[in-house]
Structures are given as C-alpha cells and as structure tokens.
Amino acid sequence: MRTINQMKLEFSSIPENEGFARVAVSAFAVQLNPTLDVPADIKTAVSEAVTNAIVHGYAEHAGIVTVSARLQGDGWLEITVSDQGKGIANIAQAMQPFFTTQPEKERSGMGFSVMQTFMDDVRVESSPGCGATVRMKKRLENNA
Amino acid sequence: MDYERRRDTVAAYVTGELDQCSAQGIRRELDQMIKDPSVKRLVLDLKGMRFMDSSGIGVILGRYRTLSQRGGSVAVKNMNAHVEKIFCLSGMNQIIQII
Ligand SMILES: Nc1ncnc2c1ncn2[C@@H]1O[C@H](COP(=O)(O)OP(=O)(O)OP(=O)(O)O)[C@@H](O)[C@H]1O
Numbered sequence: 116m117r118t119i120n121q122m123k124l125e126f127s128s129i130p131e132n133e134g135f136a137r138v139a140v141s142a143f144a145v146q147l148n149p150t151l152d153v154p155a156d157i158k159t160a161v162s163e164a165v166t167n168a169i170v171h172g173y174a175e176h177a178g179i180v181t182v183s184a185r186l187q188g189d190g191w192l193e194i195t196v197s198d199q200g201k202g203i204a205n206i207a208q209a210m211q212p213f214f215t216t217q218p219e220k221e222r223s224g225m226g227f228s229v230m231q232t233f234m235d236d237v238r239v240e241s242s243p244g245c246g247a248t249v250r251m252k253k254r255l256e257n258n259a
Numbered sequence: 260m261d262y263e264r265r266r267d268t269v270a271a272y273v274t275g276e277l278d279q280c281s282a283q284g285i286r287r288e289l290d291q292m293i294k295d296p297s298v299k300r301l302v303l304d305l306k307g308m309r310f311m312d313s314s315g316i317g318v319i320l321g322r323y324r325t326l327s328q329r330g331g332s333v334a335v336k337n338m339n340a341h342v343e344k345i346f347c348l349s350g351m352n353q354i355i356q357i358i
C-alpha cells in the first residue's frame with residue numbers, strides 16, 4: 116500500500132520521554148483529521164509500548180527506543196515501537212491480561228490489553244536477548 | 260497534589276498526566292495522605308487529570324490494597340470516557356466505586 120507520510124523517532128530509554136513520544140505520534144496522526152477519540156487512543160497505546168520498552172526491555176541497561184509511524188493511502192496508520200533490550204521469552208504469556216513480571220513495582224499486567232483495546236491490530240516480535248518490536252495498526256476513519 | 264481530609268475520608272485531586280514517569284511521585288503523595296490508619300476512604304478526583312495509562316491502574320489498585328486491608332475503600336470521581344474504558348478493562352470497576 117502507498118505510503119502518504121512517515122516519521123521515525125529515536126530517543127533514550129528514560130521515563131521523561133514517554134510523554135514526548137506519545138504526543139509526537141498522536142500529533143503526526145492528527146494531520147489525517149481523525150475522529151475525536153483517535154488521538155487519545157493513539158496516545159495511550161504508544162505510551163504503553165514505549166513504557167514497556169523502557170521499564171522491561173531496558174530494565175538492566177539503558178538503550179535507544181525507536182518509534183516509527185506510517186500513514187497509508189487506504190487510511191491505515193501503522194505504528195512500530197522497538198527496543199534492543201532483553202526481549203520476551205513467551206510472547207503469548209506476556210500478552211495475557213494481568214500477566215506481569217514486575218508485580219513488586221505495582222504493575223498490573225494490563226499494558227498489552229490496553230494496546231489491543233485502543234488499536235485495531237497489535238503484533239509482537241521478540242526473542243530473548245534480541246529486543247522487542249510492537250507493531251500496531253489503527254484505521255483512521257475520517258480519511259476520505 | 261491538593262487534598263482534603265474530612266473525618267475518615269481523604270479526597271485527592273489528581274492533575275496532569277498519570278503515566279509511568281509520574282506514577283512514583285503520585286504514589287508517594289497518596290501514601291502520605293492515607294498514612295494515618297484512621298483514614299478509611301480515599302476519593303480520587305480525576306477531573307484535572309489529562310492522561311492515564313496502565314501505570315495508573317497500578318497506582319489506584321495499590322492504594323486500594325492498603326485501604327482494603329484496614330477495612331476501607333477507594334472511590335473515583337469525574338472520570339472521562341477514555342479513562343473509564345481502561346478502568347473497566349482491568350475490572351477495577353468491580354472493586355472501586357465510580358462516583
Ligand atoms: N519491550 C519489552 N521487553 C521485554 N519484556 C517486555 C516488553 N514489553 C512487555 N514485556 C513483558 O510483558 C509483560 C506484560 O506487559 P504489559 O505491558 O501487558 O504489563 P506490565 O508492563 O507488566 O504492566 P502494566 O503495563 O500494567 O504497568 C511485562 O511484565 C514484561 O515481562
């Protein structure tokens with residue numbers, strides 16, 4: 116499918132960048148004039164994926180988080196969030212609601228469920244030691 | 260964070276963004292407000308909260324745990340539709356009153 120517009124961000128794995136990343140991606144999506152809920156949906160999903168990269172992927176040592184977004188001619192927005200961190204051994208288990216490896220930090224294990232609720236499609240690629248990539252898609256309905 | 264104490268109830272006014280970055284500070288402030296064991300109820304007013312993700316679920320459930328251990332409860336007020344979706348997704352609406 117034809118790409119109308121695309122962007123890519125790379126930033127350090129520090130919590131202060133969570134706000135910046137979600138606002139940047141949602142501002143990028145707004146140019147397609149989406150319905151009212153869409154910017155908030157995108158902000159929330161991006162926040163979840165970026166937070167995971169920072170707190171799980173780079174739990175042991177800091178690194179670079181990459182976020183890219185692509186607007187397709189058919190009105191789909193594709194967002195990719197990736198890290199080169201520790202990776203996920205069991206992806207199906209990680210995506211289960213309430214599954215968390217950090218209960219002591221009061222995490223609820225709802226991040227992937229939130230992404231799935233606010234986006235139309237969420238896919239995860241990862242292997243231990245090789246980082247993780249989350250690919251999310253959203254249909255921007257107002258795109259004529 | 261602004262808050263009011265009336266008898267056994269603390270009303271806290273959450274403002275700004277509740278994400279992983281701000282969660283630690285907000286958690287600390289809330290714990291300070293409910294430290295006194297005679298506090299039995301925490302009402303979180305979310306009117307001024309512009310953003311929340313799953314980190315907020317963790318913060319709210321954590322305070323719920325503290326208060327339910329002393330026979331108390333947590334309620335949430337002025338939640339927008341977006342936050343309510345996250346709230347219901349996690350089943351928090353079954354243990355935390357929405358007012
Ligand atoms: N980028 C990542 N790298 C390594 N592990 C990850 C990554 N993203 C998620 N995980 C693993 O998947 C689990 C589930 O993630 P999810 O976002 O659903 O919940 P959480 O982050 O643990 O809690 P919450 O998002 O509710 O604060 C995490 O606990 C972690 O073990």
Ligand SMILES: [Mg+2]
Nearest residue numbers: 163167226227
């Ligand atoms: Mg998470």
